Amino acid sequence: MAQTFAESAQSARTLLTVRADSRDADLSSLTEAARAFVSRTGFKGGAGEMLVLPEGSGVDAIIGLGKGEDPLAFGSAPYYLEACDWQITGLPATLDPTQVMVAWAMGAYKFDRYKAAPRAPARLAAPEGADIAEAARLARSIRLARDMVNTPAEDMGPDGIQTTVEAVADEFGATVRVTKGDQLLKDNYPMIHAVGRAAEQEPRLIEMEWGDEAHPRVALIGKGVAFDSGGLDIKPAAGMRLMKKDMGGAANALALARLIMDAKLPVRLHLLISAVENAISGNAFRPGDILDSRAGLTVEIDNTDAEGRLVLGDALARATEEDVDLVLDFATLTGAARIALGPELAPFYTDDESLAEAINQGAVAAHDPVWRMPLWDGYDAQLDGTISDLKNTGDGPFAGSVTAALFLRRFVKGKRWAHFDIFAWNPKDKPGRPMGGEMLGSRAAWSALKSLYGKG
DSSP states (O other): OOOOBOSOSTTOEEEEEEOGGGHHHHTTTSOHHHHHHHHHHTOOOOTTOEEEOOTTSSSSEEEEOTTSOOGGGGGGSTTTSOSSEEEEESOOTTSOHHHHHHHHHHHHOOOOSSSOOSSOOOEEOOOTTOOHHHHHHHHHHHHHHHHHHHSOTTTSSHHHHHHHHHHHHHHHTOEEEEEETTHHHHTTOHHHHHHHTTSSSOOEEEEEEESOTTSOEEEEEEEEEEEEOOTTSOOOHHHHTTGGGGGHHHHHHHHHHHHHHHTTOSSEEEEEEEEEEEOOSTTOOOTTOEEOOTTSOOEEOSOTTOOHHHHHHHHHHHHTTSOOSEEEEEEOOOHHHHHHHTTTSEEEEOSOHHHHHHHHHHHHHHTOOEEEOOOOGGGGGGGBOSSSSEESSOSSSTTHHHHHHHHHHTTTTTOSEEEEEOOOEESSOBTTBOSEEOOOSHHHHHHHHHHHTTOO
């Protein structure tokens, strides 16, 4: 991992911020020749727009902030600027300096497990008022989530997910318990077993616990489908190409757990990851099969490609057996969520108004946009089965993300809960969001948890 932050601003080069609506005023500190140079280049001050200036200009480079509201504009700087130390001048008071550091780190990320990065990124000296420790822990957790999602299933199957959880647990002194293979049936996790039994690597429920038992219990649940072929309802080639990312919920949940432990948030953490591969073999579960579940509900399989809600159902049932204060789950659950809100905006669902407000405020603080979607009771009956307690899909193609959330609600037992239906992937390069795996929704959740549990 290349160094992202400079140790000090001593000898650092200067990067001037320029807002689009006050471009001329923001450039007023430059020499006349430098202002003429900027004008000739057509620099407008758009978000993430960059320009290195000639020597003697008064500053070394300028960066556009657009309206000046989104720190992710700084994500374009690390690989545009020379790989040396930089300090920001003219940072608007509207921008949180800690989030500016996080945005810089997001832009400095390169996935280098299989191919070395072509160069090191530019390093940022902490702006005045920044919480350096918070920025560093966020940078490490974002890298963890992105690396997990970017790693192909050959190296990030159920075994790889378990190894990664164990490494994070070792770092913070957490305990890990794994229920694996046929032991899932003995310990009553039948849906996790059914979804993953056709794969070479055995399905498993990975549980990690950390913190003082006297503190409020917070359960984080991640969908860890290491690769999703669709099962017997097989996906087309185009739909299968990115299915290494179907464990993005697990990556986000683990990254959030890492933030909690690193910051020593006063909670009793319970992380649960259902790690499986939805593969095809002679013993694969079938359309029309009826599965038992840990919650005691029987589930008829309409479509084997709606498998994520099944493995989450058993994990939710396990989490809510405890005296739990809050349950959050993260899953790359439905294509319907992408059709509704696209790749950058994460829908979330909850029946708890105060929790919804905390998440919305957290999203604004973290610049990690989310959108609350309705747990619409009018659609709940679509899940009722005719020869089972419920089905794993709703009726027809409508409201697919809503009915998936309603399915999960059946397993929550009235606990305070929110579900994030995330994409966990950037489809193209944007400032601070390089193409590939992403920590999405869980940064908003982190800000919410800090406000709820005394670290805000």
